[in-house]
Structure formats: C-alpha cells, structure tokens
Amino acid sequence: MRAQSSATDVSLFTANHSSLPPMTPADLKASALTAPTPPPGLSQEALSLWHTKKGDWEAAHNIAQDIHTPLGSWIHALLHVIEGDQWNADYWFAKAKKPTRGPQDVDALWEEIAAVVLP
Numbered sequence: 001m002r003a004q005s006s007a008t009d010v011s012l013f014t015a016n017h018s019s020l021p022p023m024t025p026a027d028l029k030a031s032a033l034t035a036p037t038p039p040p041g042l043s044q045e046a047l048s049l050w051h052t053k054k055g056d057w058e059a060a061h062n063i064a065q066d067i068h069t070p071l072g073s074w075i076h077a078l079l080h081v082i083e084g085d086q087w088n089a090d091y092w093f094a095k096a097k098k099p100t101r102g103p104q105d106v107d108a109l110w111e112e113i114a115a116v117v118l119p
Contacts, residue, residue, distance in 0.1 A: 025114035029053050045117045048075050052110060057082060070096045071116065077101075078109050 023031075023039065028046060031039055032053035042050060044067050051060035057079060064075045077092035081103055093100045101109050 023118050025111055025118050028114055028118060029110075043117065045071055045075060046114075048079075049110065049114050049117060052079065052082070070098075071113075074098050074113055078106070078113060081109070082106055 023042075023046070028042075028050055032050045038047055038050045044063055048060045048063040048067070051057075051063065052075075054060075061076075061079050064072055064079055066072075067075065073092045073096035077089045077096055077098065078101075080086070080089035080092060081101060083089075084103070086102065090100050
C-alpha cells in the first residue's frame with residue numbers, strides 16, 4: 001500500500017529540485033540523446049522538445065498539441081516540419097507569429113525554441 005504524501009514530502013521535493021542548476025538547451029539535448037527518460041521537473045514545452053530530440057515524434061506532438069500558447073504553436077510547427085507536412089507547419093508558424101522555416105532549419109529551429117523555453 002502506498003503511503004500518503006505529506007506537505008513535508010512535497011516541500012522536500014520542491015526544495016531538492018529548486019536547488020538544481022538551471023537546465024540549458026545543451027543539457028536538454030544531451031539528456032535526450034543519452035538518457036532513457038526525461039529529467040524531472042521539465043515544463044510541458046521542454047518535455048515536448050526533449051521527446052522531439054529523442055526522436056519520439058508522437059510523444060512530442062501529443063504534448064505540443066495541448067500547449068495552447070504561441071510557444072506551443074511554435075513547437076507544433078517544428079514537429080510538422082520534421083514530419084514533412086510543410087502546409088500544416090506553415091499554419092502553426094502563423095499561429096505562433098513566427099516566420100516559416102523548412103526542413104533544412106530543423107536543428108537550428110530546435111535550438112532557437114529551446115533557448116526561449118530554457119533561458
């Protein structure tokens with residue numbers, strides 16, 4: 001049987017994770033390329049980018065489509081560029097108010113978005 005968590009447990013978790021150094025885009029990329037699971041405490045945006053770099057398009061897309069912000073639309077656009085659906089990507093770039101990018105820009109675009117997600 002699972003023990004109930006207490007306010008102390010939650011504050012210890014928060015204290016332990018808030019003392020971690022901030023993750024950089026390079027850290028996120030390295031984690032996706034080497035770790036089997038994402039690091040704890042990622043935002044939904046960072047989690048989608050982690051799965052994108054991991055090569056798990058489906059997981060990344062499932063997360064991105066539930067982020068109803070211009071940043072979420074930008075990530076969604078990246079995913080459709082990767083998928084090869086440029087028409088759909090252009091729609092999401094427009095929603096994000098960002099210029100259209102193509103397949104040749106995937107790595108640079110991931111880096112650009114990650115720099116906004118993980119300042």
